[in-house]
Amino acid sequence: MTTAINPSQLWKKRLGDWVLNPYVGCEHGCFHCYCPAMPGVKFMNHGHSQREWGKYLYPKSGLVDALRDQLRNFTPDRAKRTEWGDGWILMSFLTDCYTPSEAKHKLTRQCLQLLLDAGHKVRVQTRSVLVERDFDLLAAHADRVLLGTSLPHLDDKLARALEPRAAAPSRRLRMLEKAAAAGIPVYVAVAPFLPFHDRDVLEGVLSKVLPLRPREIFCEVLNPKGDNLAMMEEALTSAFPEQAARLAAYSPEHWSKFTWSVLKHGLARSRRFIPWPDTQRQWRTHLPEASVSFLDRFLPPRELLAA
Template sequence: MSDQIPEQPAPRPPPASLRGRGTNMNPDSRYDAHSRHAVDDGWWQSEPDTDPRTELGIDASRSIISHNDSPDIPFDRSVNPYRGCEHGCVYCYARPTHAWLGLSPGLDFERRLFHKPDAAAQLRRALAKPDYRPATLVLGANTDPYQPIERRLGSTRAILEVLLEARHPVAITTKSALVLRDLPLLRELAAADLVAVQMSITTLDAELARRLEPRAASPQRRLRAVEDLANAGIPTGVLVSPLIPGLTDQDMEAIVAAAAAAGAVRAGALLVRLPLELKDLFSDWLRTHYPQRADKVLSLIRQCRDGPLNAAAFGERMTGTGPVAALLQQRFGLALRRHALARQDSGWQLSAKAFRAPAVDPRQLSLWD
């Protein structure tokens, strides 16, 4: 019998990327009293989880409409049917909000999701309050209202049904072709000047999009959705966002041209924002997927932010400052003029004249019907 110690297998580090996920990092919530750091000590006991499943929980908050008074946001209210987003966009500025739930802005944000089973009922009660004053409500200001779980849960559709009943204006922002499922509702809203749709298209490079936005529709599928919406009479715009200098900005003019050809009437562009934990998540993603370009991209972002990777000041956070940011805005303006598209800000001005408070109980008949 040999006295030799059996040779141990070579340590296996966690995978550089997880299938269908935007990041493999899962840093602790910044509100936790303690933080943990993964260390490879050579004693892997099992295979790393390369396919973490999506988990769904209940959002028990009692309010449905979020209000803001930011001077650089062209709307003052929004509804987000879901917390977290399965699209997994690595650049998503909403990721840090998951820390408020005691969860990670990393992998948790795209696999531990929350929904309101009574979202439509909550909205109905909010709109029925005597002191409510209608104005354009945005669906998708934080997370995508048409992310994959919407196909099963239908929260966004139920919200649209309430808005249609109340004749309430709504603007939808998405990067999903699932919005086409609700064309009948959108047509009715559009007939009363009550709806606009913004399709977010970051790049036309399918491989880059797959890595940036792993569970979102492909860029070409989104352009076809723009065409279908426009052909159905839905006022549709395109958000060329986020602009990531050195990575996606080379597609800016081509996206505007393709959007115009598809029937879009307006377009907008916002500079990439990297608040809080997002700086490290995005930097890690760059070094994993595009190591030779990472330093250049991060340098260009810093040049747009006067040194840091992020700036939160009103008036600067959406567009940046300095020569690089100014050039991006100049290029975008020229592309809009070349294709006769309006700026995206015009898409938020929808009519609220037809608003009528919905019945708190949907079974109750209206006096005016």
């Protein structure tokens, strides 16, 4: 059994210093998901291809005991000894910790309980409303939790095509409303923002979530990795031919303009808006050259940003 809590580079996106993944795989099977192309999944998924994402799930056996063991030394003070120094533990990255089978396995609930009992700060991110089952734990530790969901748009029909087994955006929004009403601090991930969407779509999401006073609104444009662009195009072809065609015509030039327009709008709209890529190119100080060049392609030249 591997270590339960692992260090994470996600502090660079202000998401967490540490990560805990109860599962390998995610039954939601979103076609845009870049997790199956990440080394952390490929190393542990028994050789499944990216196209099989959503069709397998490996609960981590022995995880709860491993966590209990680790927590003997891994204190909240220890958790803060990182580059970011905030001590947040993210559940999860590379899976959705409320993937449907969590209803049966309850690995996430048990880990959440142990982490919160030990005094840790936990950020939960999910596309599932199964998290409502654990509102009791989250509300009882509201000073140390943050609950977020992804709302890239509010179109349930489009989401059904691209995120076949995740809860519909309208239902995720309702879940967030219930959480906020229960006193649980919330955040929103407008992710992935899709290349065929525009500022009006972002504005639609913002107008619904800002009244909930989210701690932050994280916005990340679609991250092409491996086969995900091709898989999305295939998934959209019959019901959303126009969007599929626009995806097929994707180019860095188009994306650069659209990304800039959207992020600029979000920044002007709310001080809680966190763009990724960030407009100050702060990633330059944190990422390897290959990633910097990749991200640089998607924003206008520096002179334009200064204008």
